[in-house]
Ligand code: G6P
């Protein structure tokens with residue numbers, strides 16, 4: 042029965058803490074554009090695509106850019122971000138991730154990645170987790186970003202599971218919403234108050250045990 046389940050993991054904030062690098066790269070751009078941008082503002086960018094993140098940043102500063110300027114600053118932001126990613130290693134995998142993947146392997150529950158990031162494959166390779174996933178749905182494979190369910194519905198296809206058999210691990214409000222729109226079970230990883238829409242909440246993936254999956258069957 043266990044192998045009728047499937048798991049979809051968000052990347053940023055669930056597998057690795059890349060939010061801090063996104064913040065540093067957006068902050069550099071915000072400073073250049075004279076936009077006040079704090080870590081609190083950064084919360085609004087979590088789970089949101091690169092283009093949409095720029096929209097939010099420009100809106101915060103009431104700044105308008107031409108299409109050509111937008112393209113340039115998006116390239117610059119990603120270049121800055123990738124300079125941090127290049128230094129990442131397996132030590133940056135978040136607590137509980139590796140034991141959870143081991144548990145899923147043991148229970149024969151397949152898992153894929155469902156991320157808004159266009160850098161997802163690169164990041165998984167940096168931390169040596171790329172080969173463990175059955176598949177990857179990322180910012181390059183979707184046309185509609187979270188909270189649209191597209192990313193997770195594609196994930197279910199890769200898993201050969203129906204949406205109701207899928208469990209999504211997410212740290213972003215937009216991600217929980219996307220999982221629910223896809224009719225999937227959503228586990229919020231992080232602040233319970235922020236992720237109160239989730240079906241289950243954990244602070245860290247270390248809290249997920251075999252009993253969690255048995256109880257779902
Ligand atoms: C994730 C992060 C967002 C980020 C998005 C796009 O969802 O939580 O903060 O903006 O991916 O990432 P990318 O690597 O394509 O810029």
Ligand code: MG
Pocket residue numbers: 051052053054055087088211212213216
């Ligand atoms: Mg995330």
